[in-house]
Amino acid sequence: QVQLVESGGGLVQAGGSLRLSCAASGRTFSTYTMGWFRQAPGKEREFVAVINWSTGWSVYVDSVKGRFTISRDNAKNTVYLQMNSLKPEDTALYYCAARRTTTQGSIRTPRDYEYWGQGTQVTVSS
Numbered sequence: 001q002v003q004l005v006e007s008g009g010g011l012v013q014a015g016g017s018l019r020l021s022c023a024a025s026g027r028t029f030s031t032y033t034m035g036w037f038r039q040a041p042g043k044e045r046e047f048v049a050v051i052n053w054s055t056g057w058s059v060y061v062d063s064v065k066g067r068f069t070i071s072r073d074n075a076k077n078t079v080y081l082q083m084n085s086l087k088p089e090d091t092a093l094y095y096c097a098a099r100r101t102t103t104q105g106s107i108r109t110p111r112d113y114e115y116w117g118q119g120t121q122v123t124v125s126s
Contacts, residue, residue: 001026001027001115002024002025002026002027002098002114002115003024003025003026003115004022004023004024004096004097004098004115004116004117005022005023005096005117005118006020006021006022006094006095006096006117006118006119006120007020007021007023007120008020008021008120009094009120009121009122009123010121010122010123011123011124011125012086012122012123012124012125013124013125013126014086014087014088014124014125014126015085015086016086016124017082017083017084017085017086018083018086018122019080019081019082019083020036020080020081020083020094020096020120020122021078021079021080022034022036022078022079022080022081022096022117023076023077023078024077024078024079024096024098025077029053029077029098030053030054030074031053031054031100031101031102032053032098032099032100032101033050033051033052033053033098033099033100033101033103033107034050034051034053034070034072034079034096034097034098035047035048035049035050035051035096035097035098035099035107035113036048036049036050036070036079036081036094036095036096036097037094037095037097037110038090038092038093038094038095038122039092039093039095039119040091040092040093043092045095045110046061046092047061047107047108047109047110048060048061048064048068048081048094049061049064049068049070049081050070050107050108051070051071051072051079052101053072053074053079053101054101056072058070059107059108061108063089064083064090067083067084067085067086068081068082068083068084069081069082069084070082079096081094083122086122086124087124088124088125088126089124090122090124091122091123091124092121092122093119093120093121093122094119094120094121094122095116095117095118095119096116096117097110097113097115097116097117098113098114098115099112099113099114099115100114
């Protein structure tokens, strides 16, 4: 059905920037909400940011507000996560996920998302 492929991860020093991309295929995404999650070793998968594809409405976890920006390119069916002022605590495997906007539940809860990418590693050194 829906396939999501992340890219753009890498190794950067604290204070640096990265832009993650999530390319989506298989469906029309105007009725979907797209999210970014991250998971560090030994930690629960954590909500990072979400965007409503059609309206641009977005929500961020408190720890990344003012540093990260989520956006989308409708023509390319791609969602982005621009990450600035990176900190070592941002180090994690970052996942792209998708859910229908009408789905019940929390936009911050991983189990309420239907589709997931394979993840891309972000490592921030001090």
